[in-house]
Amino acid sequence: MTRGQMLLVEDDAALAELLIYHFRREDFDVRHTADGEEALLLATEAAPDIVLLDWMVEGLSGIEVCRRLRRMPETQNVPIIMLTARGEEEDRVRGLETGADDYVTKPFSPRELVARVGAVLRRVRPALAGEQLRYADIEMDTVGHKVRRDGELIALGPTEFRLLRHFLEHPGWVFSRERLLDAVWGRDSDIESRTVDVHIRRLRKAINVGGRPDIIRTVRSAGYSLDAGS
Template sequence: MKPVILIVEDEAALVTLLRYNLEREGFRLLEARDGEEALVLAQEEKPDLILLDWMLPLVSGLQVCRQLRRDRETREIPIILLTARGEETDKVRGLESGADDYITKPFSPAELTARVRAVLRRAVPASSGETLNFADISVDLNAHRVRRGERNVHLGPTEFRLLSHLMQHPGRVFSREQLLDAVWGHDVYVEPRTVDVHIRRLRKALNEDEESDLIRTVRSAGYSLDHPGN
């Protein structure tokens, strides 16, 4: 079955270019010209991936991204932001809104296709049926579910992969570059700062009320999953 990609873009010429190149690569496409239509289609069609323009009429791409991540039915759909904004602060805003990747316009069709394939590969849930446990956190790799104590923890696909990797190596310190290779893959260029953004999102989801922070920041080294005080 062909992977389904929802293109959310109001520039007709760019939609035509995206459709031509992605259909040639074997994808099935859906189109939305504004944020409201995108939210409806995402709910109804459950695409495998969403290409989301930042600047949209009615509802901005960032707002769409946040709403998709808050909704149980759509929170795990991978999202790639498309935007002409190239400043680092803009990239951080995009990632913190819930996007899994970020492509700055103008981009080549080859780069876009590579990014799409890489994000889709990373989004495939593990099928081993294994459950990972550390302290009061459990990760069901097959069901793609996370629990901390008695509550469910809702994570986006990138945060899920990041936590799963740390859970498989408790106590080990990983540099940003090592996490990029393990979670994002060797074949995709992502800035090291991206790791910090997703770590913040992961911490926010894991830590509620008085729960201890099990993700340790090691200055000038990276991050590890560890018991507090270690």
């Protein structure tokens, strides 16, 4: 299981290769582009968990990409770290005011950037940084492979565990069957999308035992969401 989906927008090929190596070693699934327009398309196709965004990239500027990501419903809450050679206070303030969550000035060490990404995820998306995932009355110990609801231990099969983990890492997000297949079974899987429905039913049966409220919402013509308000 990856620590998260990262979108790297960087037009320095050598630096991009170095960062891809370091973040993949830290178990991030990294997609890379050097073009601002393509970055928006990639983010629309599959919202990342974090964006590393260079200020000066091909096509749209990094600052404009940041502004548009913040306007798009799919990415308005995705953490963004801007990478730039600009060190002036005015530029840093402009980047943060546009919607960036952090700002790293070049040159920097890959280890420093890995640490900054971890810090942002702990602050903005703690589920991706720790071993305990929580939402409503559900708790998951990702290391001990245990799930509790309202303190009571819940027995889950391996696939249902991975499915629930994905939902817990993205509470409130709506996922199509195809997106769930990619995330839980893998992109190379030849499993039919209807299989997702079967495992959703099994997951619901397990976590709703004892008449507890169903917090997995079916969104008509869209997919499924973990939503305590449903």
